[in-house]
Amino acid sequence: MKRRTVRVRLTAVYSGLFLLTSAAVLVTTNLLLKRNLDKRITDVRIDLLNPALDPPPVAQSPPGSTDLRHLPDAVLTYQWSIAGITVAVLTIVSIVIGWWLAGRLLRPVHQITATARRLSLSNLNERIALAGPRDELTELADTFDSMLERIQRSVDSQRRFIANASHELRTPLAIQRAAIEIGLDDPSPQRLARVRDELLEVNRRNERLIDSLLILAQSENGLESTEPVDLDVLTRQAVSETSASGILIRQQTEPATVIGDPVLLHRLVANLVHNAIRYNHPGGVVDIRVTPTAGLTVRNTGPEIPESRIGELFEPFRRLHTARTGSADSAGLGLSIVAAIARAHAAEITARPNPGGGLQLAVQFPAPAS
Incomplete structure (x- = not known):
């Protein structure tokens, strides 16, 4: 089953509101018109039946003409027909305009979605930079850009941390390898003692570095107990x-x-x-x-x-x-x-x-x- 998009729902809301408003206006207008016509016809009949007044000459209604009593119904039937056709045409027009307007309003959302789909670790520098009036959508885009900026800084910091940590760990390993290769080339007691001291110092430095990294990771993960x-x-x-x-x-x-x-x-x-x-x-x-x-x-x-x-x-x-x-x-x-x-x-x-x-x-x- 195809899902209903926000654009379809907005179009349905626009058209539904227009249809309900038009129907309410149409029914109210026709009911008031019918009441007014009935009152006017009643007044005319009372004038005709009043003996104090000279009755006007009664004109013979031509064949096929509408009796005065049926005049309100004839007017209302014509009114309903014209109003119904008008409302139907305007409903179709409102659907078309609502569809276009919903698409125009949702265009920034599509821009935000497209930018989010294109993002990866290699192009975090891309921004939405939504132009236009300051409204909820531009505020959402600016918030998204601010979030991307924070993520980019975090990723850049993490990359620098990994590079620096790799360098810090590689340096003592190179010192150890050089001490072993050079010191054991001529394994005299004096040289062995010097190599041992160098290796112990490098080992202590590695231990301090690893302890510091573990404490840093523990701190970043929050507190387990206080x-x-x-x-x-x-x-x-x-x-x-x-x-x-x-x-x-x-x-x-x-x-x-x-x-x-x-x-x-x-x-x-x-x-x-x-x-x-x-x-x-x-x-x-x-x-x-x-x-x-x-x-x-x-x-x-x-x-x-x-x-x-x-x-x-x-x-x-x-x-x-x-x-x-x-x-x-x-x-x-x-x-x-x-x-x-x-x-x-x-x-x-x-x-x-x-x-x-x-x-x-x-x-x-x-x-x-x-």
């Missing part, structure tokens, strides 16, 4: 577990409770502290503050960061002051993991450069429910 977490206690614990390397760490913590995953929140705090220490000047300062209203704030001294490049800090495998890859102990996933964990906890993370260098990162958590 519980109240003392953010101030968690922060002091993360600071005590981090090597300062000659950097002065100043803490100012107040009791603050958030709802979330304690393991992921510990990684969030540890990554922020580790990042503030790593990208700092020798003898620099890291200020850490925890309050119930402001959440967690980490501020450090360090190299100047252009405000226009703040967004790049949260992209995976992105480093502003070193090469994209090649760091022996960092994969460039620290702040991207922080951003993912913050999103999983419905927290808002903001970053701004400090005057004279360094960065201030603030994580604002939603207030826990009573």
Whole structure:
């Protein structure tokens, strides 16, 4: 069975409304006309039968003429015939016009459908760009274009992530292969010890990279279970577990409770502290503050960061002051993991450069429910 399209339904609605309106107008007009004619004929009969008036001469009705009593029925019969033919013709005209009008109104929908059918991962840059007056259809097209733009950014980010992750994983493998080939070419005890140290260091880097990728994936998938977490206690614990390397760490913590995953929140705090220490000047300062209203704030001294490049800090495998890859102990996933964990906890993370260098990162958590 062939399905009824929206165009057919719109045409039926237009024509049906016209037919109902025309029928209502026709019936109402004819009923009023019949009532008026009956009243006028009755008045004429009363005048003719009134003895006080001189009766007009009665003209003989010619043969085949209509009696005065049957005049209303004759007029109404003629009226019904003409009106019926007119309504039938106008109904056909309304069907044709309704079909054309429905097609014209649905043309933007067909354009949206055709664009959606043509889309694939290779041409996500295509847009509908519907022109015309600002109405519901142009709003729908603009919303669809905005969705395509978000999907394209997500796909591009995923492609960059895959390429960067492949590069990060390929580099230590190349180092391992070179160490094995060169080191075992002359297997002296000294060279074997050096090869062993190199392989262990590369292995540790791979392990950190894989752990970071797993945490990033876990954060993106959301939280399986949550519980109240003392953010101030968690922060002091993360600071005590981090090597300062000659950097002065100043803490100012107040009791603050958030709802979330304690393991992921510990990684969030540890990554922020580790990042503030790593990208700092020798003898620099890291200020850490925890309050119930402001959440967690980490501020450090360090190299100047252009405000226009703040967004790049949260992209995976992105480093502003070193090469994209090649760091022996960092994969460039620290702040991207922080951003993912913050999103999983419905927290808002903001970053701004400090005057004279360094960065201030603030994580604002939603207030826990009573």
